[in-house]
Amino acid sequence: MYYLGIDIGSLSCDAVLIDSGSAIAASVVVPTGARNRESISRATDEALRIAGISRTDIAAVVSTGYGRDRVEERLSSVTEITCHAKGITALLPGIRLLIDIGGQDSKAILLGKEGGVVDFAMNDKCAAGTGRFLEAMARALQVDIDDMSDMDAGAKGEQSISSMCTVFAESEVVSLIAGGTPVNEIVMGLNRAIASRILSLVKRTTPSYPDVKIAMSGGVARNRGVVRAIASLMGHEVAVPKDPDTVGALGAALIAKEKSTLQRRAAVSVSLSL
Amino acid sequence: MKADRREEMKTEEIMNQNGGAIGFACAYTPLPLIHAAGFAPCRILPNVDCPDQAGRLLHDNLCPHVKRILDRAMSGMIPDLKGMVFMNSCDSMRRLHDAWKTVMPDMNAVLIDLPAVSIGASLGFFRDELDRLSQTLEQWGGKAIDDAALAGSIGLYDRIASLFTALREKAGRSDLEGGWTTLQKAYNRASVSPPEESIAFLETLFLREGADIRRGEPGVPVYLFGNMLPEPEAFSLFESCGAQIVADDLCTGSRLFAAVETTGNHKLLGLAAGILQRPACARTFREESPGRLGDDVAAGAIRAGARGVIGYTAKFCDPYIARLPGVREVLKRKGIPFLLLEGDCTLRSVGQQKTRIEAFIEMMR
Amino acid sequence: MMKAYFTDLEAGIVKAINDGNSSHRKLYTLELARLGKRLYSGTDPIAWCGITAPFDLLNAMGVTSCFVEFIGAMLAATGVVGTFIEETDHAGYSSDACSYHRSVCGAAMKGIMPVPEFLIGTTCPCSGGLAVLENLARRFDRKLFVLHVPQEDSAGSVRFLADQMREMAAFVSRITGRKMDGGALRKSVEYSNRASATMREIFELACRVPSPITSRDFSNFGIVMALFFGREEAVTIAESYRNEFKKRIDAGDNGTSGRKFRLLWIQNRIQFRHGLEKMLEEEYGASIISDELNDITWDPIDPENPFDGFARRAISIPINGTTEKRIGHLKKLARQYRIDGAINPCNWGCRQGAGARGLIENGLKEIGLPVLNLDVDCVDSRKFTEGQLRTRLEAFMEMLDNREPLWQS
16 A cells, blocks of 8 residues: 655655655656646646556545645645654654755744644745745856755855845846956855745744754755755754655655554444454 | 624624714723713724825825825715824824814814823823813713713623633634634624624624534634734635634724723722723833833733734834844743734735734744 | 943043033933933842823922833844844834834843833823833732823813822832932932023024034934933033033024924934935035924922922923824924924824824914925834835925015014
8 A cells, every 4th residue: 555645836846655664765856837726636646657656556645835726636734734743753753943945935833742843933024035046046157056065165254145135136146246256155155045034933932942943945945055054053963864855745745554444443443343 | 795794884883873983093992981981982993904005195105004094084984083193102103183174174082091001190181181182072962971870881891801811712722713813803793883883793793603624734823912913804814725723913903902900989080090001002011121022922912822924014104113123032032933014904914914914833833 | 231331431432521521411311311221230129110290299209200212222223123122023012003112012022121220101192102111010020000191281280180190100119119309309400491591592593593403413302302301410410511512502503504404393203223314404404403302391390399390390391192283382482493395204103293284284384384294213223214205305305495485584
């Protein structure tokens, strides 16, 4: 038996298949595009192909992300907050603080000892510090966003980006380039600006985080420069799982397994009592 | 036109047949006094979508409650009123009064002062302000008010208050058909109807058999506090996210119809004291124990058997903005989960935060 | 940190004065520094108050009192306000709120607000200000007294406020253990009256065409002078201002030569260092010769009946009342000072003041006075967008240049 978790985000649609032992059988990321249902089917089909199974082998589906109510065959829809907590606990047991930076929003999730959500803070009103922000900056710097990870190499941290808004930060970067500021200093400045926004978000959940394990998820977690800046500002190690993009979908799959198992047990106990 | 709006305008017709209707905007308005003067108090709710013009006259970054009321006035969506009573409950309300005089120059309008604390000389001052209001209402064609008339009106509104208390208990037990959505519709209707009519429909509502409405997983009991949320559908939304609202402390809800217990013969002074000592908006506090909003919210939540607290406040509300960090701190200390939502009094603004609400409920399950 | 700041500030000015380099502004700043020192001394009894508290009354009772927004302004002036405001973001204080208040709360959270003996809240000018006093009362666990300033300008209102002030005096006595000294109160009223009278003279001089005033002169003048009312410093400062302007007039010095535009500044100045006022003067010959908050709108206080006088004064201040009253007052200032244009900074988060910006603009349009509405955070320098503000100011100046003069000479 297999369980499917689908995370329909604004930029990408992720699918994770796990088996009855909770091992990951497939992990897929496709761009969401304009039509959700298409990307949902594409992600599902690709996951089935990789795992070498068919739809009938799927026992239950749980969906998450902003498009979570659009998956027809779902057992239930669960928010990304709960799914991310579930997913990160499976990948990195003992994590107590998760920072998730996606394409359009960022979240700080405080977890309890058992991996349940204790508190959370979301920023989904403004793009500053998210994937969108980095895309805009990559455009302004005329570089590939995938190359930005180590572009801060050798920088001394002399340049700060003062604008709090994506649009203004973009103009600021353009001016800095025109003024001859080295690219590595600009990139470090951007990374620090993101880190500062993230720290603000974290502090809304907890004023301090002395001995807790911290992790990051979401597409931006693949940007090593940003992770370094956050770790440095927080004065703390920050772990990043191998596939930071699919943490939510993994969590959804695990919840699908949990719920489906509970349902079966309940059905069994009813039939036993009859 | 929305069904609620049609309902409202029908009510307005009824009110015009009596002494006429007097508009009001704030839950601190002394409704029994207006009624005793022979008028029907009619709340101007921010529940009609009108073009956004108030921001130009006042400021865009101003209380959405006030702006939406002003937008109604600027779009001519105000019933035929004999006058409008404004309370000096906060800066935005004062500015609303200022703008109103410009936008509706032919309508009678008065600003009644409201003390920030409820002791000592403030009480006498507020009593004098209520006296000034009585005289103003008389100038607008109202009856002279005596203690007996005032006592009668206070009695009517206190009856409404106890009916709502009973209805809240029913809704909290999932025993009211339509749950808190029905309750909010009742609050809205009562705020634009003459009290006698309100008592009639509330009694009918109370006696109605609660249908077996327990579907699916029981909701997580939640205490809702804040200020302005007049949209009945917002409450369905909370319920669809898995919340079971067990009590409300909102000024479009329980605070508008809270009992004014008056003892003694001096009804005006009694009314003044009663209003100031009712469950308060954050703008009123106790001088001798400042910063108690958090403790009050926690106590309310525990008393109602809630497992978590949702705060809903209008954006740019300074009295609440200043006290929310304290509320957060107290609830955290007592281990009561807390979710704060900010909005513009509309369903839309709650809908946009559906993920947060769902995540909050999931967190508590 | 603040104690050091005020001590250094005082020392610097004293030295300058001893070197023969004195001025009216230096004297004013010196007393400000001394006030700051007293607040942070740790020995004098201090009280945190709302803006409309009767400081002369409190001074007469031997209490160093100050409105909390003063700390916000000082933090902005020192350039470090950002850290304190950020602290409030973490505690869940909305960034929609006024930065004066956020910075004060942040300062209290970081332990740099001196603990007061007591607090006096005032319901005017704003709800936000009163809320800060409530929060501080809880944080410091000190008693709070609230002065309700009525909206209606009537005999009943004056009586009510005067009675409250009498109660306030009794409250202060109970806490400090010091009875109100009739002689001290009388002296205090005398100083306040003399200072106010001199300020009236100053404002009359400022009205002249050409005006001897430059933009810097009146910055924060009226609102800070209120803190010195009741003390001799108020008189000394006022007299030095008056003497300075008289001297300029006698020397035929019009502040800045080539003066073209006479500006009215609405509500409060921007508290951190910025170059906009200088830019206006140097590039456009435009000076701020009047501020809304720099006016004496009350009659001399009767020493036989001081509480009535204090109450009347509080109620008379236009920004405490209706927008209609404010507009009436601004029109009066416009006529009196023959103003060419008004600037409304519309401080971020100000519901009370900036909340009426549309009404104010319309009101002043009635007398043909153009108003420039800006969007500035007067305290949080991190949000200062100089380029955008310059553009707006420049456009406004160009517009004024193209108009017929409003007031015929």
